[in-house]
Amino acid sequence: MNSIRFPADGPVVCVGETMAALAPDPPESLDSAQDLRLSVAGAESNVAMYLADLGRSVSWLSALGDDAFGRRVRAAVAAAGVDVTGVRTDPERPTGLLVKDPGRDRTRVHYYRSGSAASALGPGVLDDARVRSASLVHLTGVTPALSASCRNLVEQALGTPVDERPYAISFDVNHRPALWPHGTAAEVLRELADRADIAFVGLDEAQDLWGADLEPADVRRLLGRPRILVVKDGGRAAHAFGDDGVCTVPALRTDVVEPVGAGDAFAAGFLAGSLRGYDTLRALRLGHITAASALRVTGDHGPLPDAATIAGLLDLTDEEWSAHAGR
Numbered sequence: 001m002n003s004i005r006f007p008a009d010g011p012v013v014c015v016g017e018t019m020a021a022l023a024p025d026p027p028e029s030l031d032s033a034q035d036l037r038l039s040v041a042g043a044e045s046n047v048a049m050y051l052a053d054l055g056r057s058v059s060w061l062s063a064l065g066d067d068a069f070g071r072r073v074r075a076a077v078a079a080a081g082v083d084v085t086g087v088r089t090d091p092e093r094p095t096g097l098l099v100k101d102p103g104r105d106r107t108r109v110h111y112y113r114s115g116s117a118a119s120a121l122g123p124g125v126l127d128d129a130r131v132r133s134a135s136l137v138h139l140t141g142v143t144p145a146l147s148a149s150c151r152n153l154v155e156q157a158l159g160t161p162v163d164e165r166p167y168a169i170s171f172d173v174n175h176r177p178a179l180w181p182h183g184t185a186a187e188v189l190r191e192l193a194d195r196a197d198i199a200f201v202g203l204d205e206a207q208d209l210w211g212a213d214l215e216p217a218d219v220r221r222l223l224g225r226p227r228i229l230v231v232k233d234g235g236r237a238a239h240a241f242g243d244d245g246v247c248t249v250p251a252l253r254t255d256v257v258e259p260v261g262a263g264d265a266f267a268a269g270f271l272a273g274s275l276r277g278y279d280t281l282r283a284l285r286l287g288h289i290t291a292a293s294a295l296r297v298t299g300d301h302g303p304l305p306d307a308a309t310i311a312g313l314l315d316l317t318d319e320e321w322s323a324h325a326g327r
Helices: 042-055 068-079 122-128 148-159 186-195 202-211 216-222 264-276 282-293 307-314 318-324
Strands: 013-016 017-022 036-041 058-060 063-065 088-090 097-102 107-112 135-140 168-172 198-202 230-235 237-242 243-248
Touching: 013 036, 013 042, 013 186, 017 068, 036 068, 036 264, 036 282, 042 058, 042 068, 042 264, 042 282, 063 068, 068 216, 122 148, 135 148, 135 264, 148 168, 148 186, 168 264, 186 202, 198 202, 198 264, 202 230, 216 230, 216 243, 216 264, 230 282, 237 264, 243 282, 264 282, 282 307
Parallel strands: 013 058, 013 135, 017 097, 063 088, 135 168, 168 198, 198 230
Antiparallel strands: 017 036, 097 107, 230 237, 237 243
């Protein structure tokens, strides 16, 4: 199964909100935590940072408040090698904030982003020169949940017919139930994802949104228009559906410290592989390798293996890869 072809060898542009993030350190319930660690968290900037780690030229477009949180976010994303010169500073609105509350079974996330600087983003972002010269623009389903103007931004980007776009568009469903009014997300996210060139969705997300009994092939029937649809089945496997069939690659076996951010890392790995011209199997493998780096840390962005280790994993036979896979 061949990878997607991109219209130009330009940079990748990731558009969306990044927040300051507070989490107990060491990980424990907020009810009993004594210390909080400050980091940054945002689906699109997570993808951008991992793409930079993987050698891609990448820009992040967003808005931040004129505050200490905003300065910390900007510095952290820039330090990862991402171009942040297109990030606007808003003197009127604050930087968004999230707080993680680790539990025995899962980490709860509390958002404080209503009225944030990034919630005022709109279709004007698409006029940025970085977008016009991009080979790929990456968006997620978080952005249309933030405000009417943010939804207009995503709808306008995806509203251009595929054969008229100067760049490819990838869209990760990234369903965040806390951001959506009850009952509104399913139709909006399905419609948006179905307009992308490359779409990503977790099987658990798809089941929550569109039907508890869905299998990966059912998701493809719901999202039939993307040239590539990647359905991520947690720590089990990822399935890439294209015009010529489906490619399935098991996930790597790894110790999980925290799952938050792994989906963004996977998307970055898959996109980086696709931009390099990898076939779909190798792109899926790079997605799993990158996701494992996020799973091993408490933050959203962990260190990748060295280039030789990555190359060795990519070159494994199917049987050898399977020996490294599974929970």
